[in-house]
Amino acid sequence: MLKIRNVNTYYGAIHAIHDIDVEVNEGEIVSVIGANGAGKSTLMKTIMGIVKPKTGTVEFMGEDITSASTAKIVKNGIVYVPEGRYIFPDLSVADNLMMGAYSQRFSAKELNDLMEEMYEMFPRLRERKKQLGGTLSGGEQQMLAIARGMMSRPKLIMFDEPSLGLAPIIVSEVFDTILKIKEEMQIPIVLVEQNAYKALSISNRCYILENGKVTLSGESAKLINDDNVRKAYLAG
Amino acid sequence: MFAMVTQLIVSGVATGFIYGLTAIEYTLIWNSCGLLNFAHTKTIMFSAYLFVGTFLAIMANAYLPAVICTIICIALFGVLIALIIFIPLRNFTRLIAVMATVMLGTVLNEGAVLIWGSAPMSAGGFLDGRVEIGGVVTSLANIYIIVISVLVTIGLRLFMKKTKPGRAMICVAQDKVAASLMGVEVKRSMALSVAISFAICGLLGCLCAPLFRVQQTMVDMVGLKGFAAGVIGGFGNTTGAIAGGLLLGVVENLACMVVPSMYKDVIAFTLLILFLLVKPNGLISVKKD
Ligand SMILES: Nc1ncnc2c1ncn2[C@@H]1O[C@H](COP(=O)(O)OP(=O)(O)OP(=O)(O)O)[C@@H](O)[C@H]1O
Ligand SMILES: [Mg+2]
Numbered sequence: 001m002l003k004i005r006n007v008n009t010y011y012g013a014i015h016a017i018h019d020i021d022v023e024v025n026e027g028e029i030v031s032v033i034g035a036n037g038a039g040k041s042t043l044m045k046t047i048m049g050i051v052k053p054k055t056g057t058v059e060f061m062g063e064d065i066t067s068a069s070t071a072k073i074v075k076n077g078i079v080y081v082p083e084g085r086y087i088f089p090d091l092s093v094a095d096n097l098m099m100g101a102y103s104q105r106f107s108a109k110e111l112n113d114l115m116e117e118m119y120e121m122f123p124r125l126r127e128r129k130k131q132l133g134g135t136l137s138g139g140e141q142q143m144l145a146i147a148r149g150m151m152s153r154p155k156l157i158m159f160d161e162p163s164l165g166l167a168p169i170i171v172s173e174v175f176d177t178i179l180k181i182k183e184e185m186q187i188p189i190v191l192v193e194q195n196a197y198k199a200l201s202i203s204n205r206c207y208i209l210e211n212g213k214v215t216l217s218g219e220s221a222k223l224i225n226d227d228n229v230r231k232a233y234l235a236g
Numbered sequence: 237m238f239a240m241v242t243q244l245i246v247s248g249v250a251t252g253f254i255y256g257l258t259a260i261e262y263t264l265i266w267n268s269c270g271l272l273n274f275a276h277t278k279t280i281m282f283s284a285y286l287f288v289g290t291f292l293a294i295m296a297n298a299y300l301p302a303v304i305c306t307i308i309c310i311a312l313f314g315v316l317i318a319l320i321i322f323i324p325l326r327n328f329t330r331l332i333a334v335m336a337t338v339m340l341g342t343v344l345n346e347g348a349v350l351i352w353g354s355a356p357m358s359a360g361g362f363l364d365g366r367v368e369i370g371g372v373v374t375s376l377a378n379i380y381i382i383v384i385s386v387l388v389t390i391g392l393r394l395f396m397k398k399t400k401p402g403r404a405m406i407c408v409a410q411d412k413v414a415a416s417l418m419g420v421e422v423k424r425s426m427a428l429s430v431a432i433s434f435a436i437c438g439l440l441g442c443l444c445a446p447l448f449r450v451q452q453t454m455v456d457m458v459g460l461k462g463f464a465a466g467v468i469g470g471f472g473n474t475t476g477a478i479a480g481g482l483l484l485g486v487v488e489n490l491a492c493m494v495v496p497s498m499y500k501d502v503i504a505f506t507l508l509i510l511f512l513l514v515k516p517n518g519l520i521s522v523k524k525d
Contacts, residue, residue: 050413074419086414088407099407102400103419152419 001026001188002047002078002156007056009039009046016042017212020056024156029182029189031199031220033233034209040192041083043209044160048080049073061155074103077155083164083192085145089134093125096133096144100151118147121177139170146177150185157181158190163198171195175202196233200224208233242372244489250378252478252485253385254443258462259469259477260392261436267409267472268429269322271333275341276437277459282344283310283441284450288359289352299362307438314434318427326426345452359445377446388439389478392432396474405429409472457501464508470518479519483507 002024009017017039024030032040045051047058049070058066065073088096097115106114119126122143128136136144142162149157159178163171175198182189193199200206200220208216208229216229223229258276265273273279283306291302321340325333363377396402407415408425416422440455448454461484469480484504491503511518 048417050416069421070416071419071421074417080417082413082417086411086417088410088414090410091406095403099403099418102404148418 001061002190003057003059004043004047005057005059007043007046007053007058009042009051009053011042011051015212017046017209020212020214022207022214024188024190026188027182027186028204029178029191029202031191031193031203031206032209033193033196033199033206036194038209039212040209041160042212044080044082044158044190044192047073047078047158071103074152077152079149079152079154079157081145081149081157081159081162083160085141087133087136087141087144087148089132091133092130093133093136093144094129097125097129097148097151100148102152104152114151114153118150121150121180122147139166142166142170142174143177146174150181154187156188156190158192160192161194162191163193163195171198178202196229197224200229200234239371239373241490241493243374244492245486246372246374246382247378248486248489249482250374250381250485251489252465252482253381254440254447254458254481255462255465255484256469256478256481257385257388257436257440258458259466259481260389260474261433261440262463263466263472263474263477264405264429264433264436265322268405268426269318269326271322271326271330271337273322273433274334274337275317275344276433276462277455278341278344279310279434279437280440280444280455280459281450281452282348283438284359284445284448284454285348285352285357285441286310286438287442288357288362288445288450292360292362297361303439303442306442307435310438310441311431311435314431314437315427317434318430322430323423323426348452356449356451358449362442363446377443381443384439384443385478388436389474393474401425401428461501461504464504467508468511468519476518483519 004020004022007017007020008015020043022043032043034040042051046053049065049068053066056066057064060073060076060078063076065076088099091099094115097118098111101111101114124140125143125147128140133141133144146159146162162174162178166174178189178191179202181187191199191203200223203220206217206220206223207214216223224234258280262273262276265271286309287302287306291305295302317340321333321336325336363380365376366373367376367379396406404415404420404425405428407418407420408422412422415425444455444458462481465481465484466477467480468483469476469478484507487507488500488504492500495503
């Protein structure tokens with residue numbers, strides 16, 4: 001459903017990603033792993049139209065969205081939960097969630113049901129619905145960012161390092177949630193991760209990025225046993 | 237004595253609302269674009285000229301249509317300015333955008349002379365007259381200013397809280413990248429904020445026309461004190477802006493009872509400096525809106 005062809009993105013003179021081809025199909029989790037500065041977030045930002053590629057195309061459900069605005073891309077159904085979460089600090093948890101549905105036209109009842117669904121999934125958010133987003137803990141903010149992303153009923157959701165800075169027990173919770181999103185809600189997922197082992201074990205396919213290039217890609221189950229991958233990303 | 241104090245308070249409240257609306261008007265642009273609009277005083281002045289010199293003149297004193305036409309023209313002008321100054325320049329250093337708004341102010345200032353000539357004008361019969369309410373005599377203009385300002389402030393708050401474009405404006409003020417990831421067209425939202433800000437300038441121009449002689453420097457003090465009102469109220473929220481404006485307006489008016497009225501401005505700016513020293517976050521340091 002998402003097809004990225006031959007994409008090159010620059011920041012001024014810095015060539016951040018080179019000739020990238022990436023594909024995401026219905027019903028799968030695709031992970032993207034790579035070292036710091038490999039270009040993972042740049043790839044996400046290129047898909048979202050936050051930075052524009054110099055060459056290449058991004059196609060979503062048959063529509064060319066290479067030069068569409070970020071808002072249009074969100075309306076079309078791609079949601080990006082960025083690195084750093086980007087919670088609205090001065091909005092309450094409930095208002096942050098409401099903003100997640102901004103791009104779609106939902107009735108008041110649909111909105112209510114969606115909120116309820118999110119509170120079921122993340123009971124801690126229900127307890128804190130009146131609290132300001134900026135005052136939540138890191139883990140709570142990550143939960144909120146994921147729930148807010150789900151509020152628009154996306155057709156594809158992309159998570160950028162959702163485990164960053166979280167305690168191990170919360171990390172497991174986040175990964176469980178991601179699996180649940182794919183399995184129960186049938187939403188395909190792109191998962192950017194530093195934690196290569198987790199990413200490979202949860203995903204169907206994986207792309208490995210090095211210095212802005214895809215150096216290896218394939219089924220995660222195979223990559224996890226690949227010697228080079230083990231050496232470089234799984235520390236043995 | 238009582239009547240006199242009440243009278244001073246009423247006109248202080250009216251002036252206070254003018255300051256408060258001025259604070260709201262530049263706060264809107266500050267929140268959405270992160271820039272101060274140094275042309276706002278001159279935009280108010282230009283609006284007063286447009287209202288008196290053009291619309292009142294051609295509409296033969298049909299007041300309401302003239303006010304509406306002025307507000308619409310200035311709001312559209314705001315969209316244009318958003319497209320050529322605020323939106324493209326927001327990514328450069330602040331200084332460039334600041335210079336651009338200062339120059340815009342100069343253009344409006346000189347433009348007013350070119351279009352309407354250098355002789356001061358008067359708003360004629362617009363909001364002219366006095367009313368007596370319970371023994372307190374005040375000008376009709378004051379009553380209109382108070383009522384209209386209250387309506388505009390409430391309307392603006394409802395718009396921000398209850399409508400989608402309003403909520404988008406609040407989010408754009410807090411985090412532009414996050415807002416765009418929610419599906420907000422950020423540039424469009426910024427243009428809307430600037431348009432509303434300019435519309436309020438247009439309204440202020442009409443409301444100030446009967447208070448002052450319409451000339452280039454007519455609202456220079458209002459612009460400065462509106463800025464002070466925003467700072468006193470706690471930069472960035474509408475409630476604080478109005479509260480700061482009212483405090484400033486009432487205090488400087490009451491001060492006229494004890495000191496000669498030529499010291500009014502000294503009182504106003506002393507109050508500002510005191511606030512900066514004692515309560516740098518302003519009267520109301522609630523969340524931004
Ligand atoms: N706004 C920017 N301006 C200039 N260079 C940038 C910008 N953003 C990223 N870069 C550069 O582009 C390269 C790729 O950055 P990117 O953020 O995509 O890496 P990443 O793989 O997400 O890394 P991390 O794992 O640390 O998040 C880096 O060398 C980075 O310094
Ligand atoms: Mg990154």
